[in-house]
Amino acid sequence: MNVADFIIGALQKKHAIDKSVDLDSLNYVEEGYVDSLGIIQFVSEIEAEFGIAFTDEELASPSFQIAGELIRLVERKLEEKEGNA
């Protein structure tokens, strides 16, 4: 499945994202789309879907909380995975 579609879908599990929101710069933690209760499942589902693993540094980085940055991170990791295959 397309990375952007999956991540946007996962972000909207509880609350639809209004069409006016700029997804690329959306901080989904600050805007409450993923909270302290939901973050573990959110991260695990992305890792499971794409067969990747985030490092502690990636998880701790502020850019991890930006939807557009997260999408690009996952896409990069997938490219690396294919490059190593």
Place this chain on the structure above:
Amino acid sequence: MTKLADLFYRTADLHPDKTAIWCENEAATYRELAEMVSRYSRFLIHHGVSRGDHIGIPMNNSVASVALILAAANIGAGLVPINPTLPQHAIQTAFAAADVKHLIARRAFLEQCEKSGGPNVAGTTICMDEAYDGFPSLRDAASLPAERPISGEISGEEILIITMTSGSTGTPKPIVLTQQNKIDRAMAHIRLYGITKEDRVLAATPLYHSLAERLVLMPLLIGGTSILLPRFTPKIWLNCVREQRVTFTIAVSAQLNQISAELSNPDAPGIESLRCLVSSSALLEPHIKANLIDKLHCDFHEMYGTSETSTVTNINFRETADKVRSVGRPLPEADVMILKDSGERAEPGEIGEIACKTSLLCKGYYGMPDKFQEAMRDGYFRTGDLGYLDEDGYLYFAGRKKELIITGGINVYPIDVERCVMELPEIDECAAFAYPDDRLGEVVALAVVTKEGCNLDKRAVQLHCARNLADFQQPHKIFFLDQLPRNAMGKIVKSRLLEHVTLNAGSP
């Protein structure tokens, strides 16, 4: 007896142009909300929903959700609101337990159902977004007449909400709340906290739990304004309170812990509008309470209650100087008794099970009259919590009789997590337990013993849980042990797990 929908419509007639509800980018006056309720009522009837039918609804916080609650009351139907992140098998179990006939859900949820093959309902499926896969769209209700349809005799004893907050997700206990229950509970809180039509009442917890349902109904029955937050972070909460001039709210203590920390930021907004703030689900640490009172300049209460009994006791912060760590005295509607194991009433100071007799008691567990009767003793509902009363009738909490983790104000039954984790073939045994957390109060922790010769890492356990459990059930800490602590009879001693993992575990 005035019915809930009648009360709402009467209030709408009195204040047609006043803002009834605000929710982020949406707002509605009383006239607009009443028309929405009327249109939704017609839409539901047109699509085969009858008085007495139960409608499953993965709930989010929105004006539409609130209108649906009122529309259900108007036509005598019942809603079964659930957490949209529940895994499909838990949703199916909940729907079966509550005899759900119809489903109203967002498109994303229906797409997910299609992928995983459920849940299927016998009646109508309605999409809250645009029409999907042949299912009618709730948006089409906008074209229906705005006059209120009054469909037959509504007695007020119809089930309005069946809430799944008691019992594990494997064996849920569906708590029945009738229309009259909801009115009685709303009015009791209106009286307790002096709510008037001048109040702007904030609901910042999910509508699939009864606290938020009560908080939205309270103002709408007396001409106040309901402020509904779709998502929570402490910053969003504070900005909302300030911008929407919120005067009253009930929050869960986990939220208030975070809000207190946020208020310590130099750029935190000044809050002047709050008249009264109530904390629920767990007692706040004294320094957190003091910080909130100091920064928010409002009346402050803490309360204790259960979903079956609603609020049982309440304490104003001015009383707490002499009653440190008390959860307060019973509401006028309630009486509290402490039961010893022998079944006798305990004396003041003696610890036993907290039991409550109250006019706010739910109607029972749907389809489980025996289970509900088991929990009753001489008209008192046994809460499963331990506590004691002092000489002045103030209640003190002394722990939980039942095995429970409460994370962010939500109950997690360890058995649900353990059953899921035991599906992994590499696991010999496991135990889920409460682990302290500054933000959430407690988080779910897991102690795992793998079978000999088996290798399993934390990630594999996390992925399995992510796929098969709801968001609030996810383990935040996973500890691998050689063995679990047991007593002389071989039984796992969960109360020693926290100490055990601290001393023995590999890195979480």
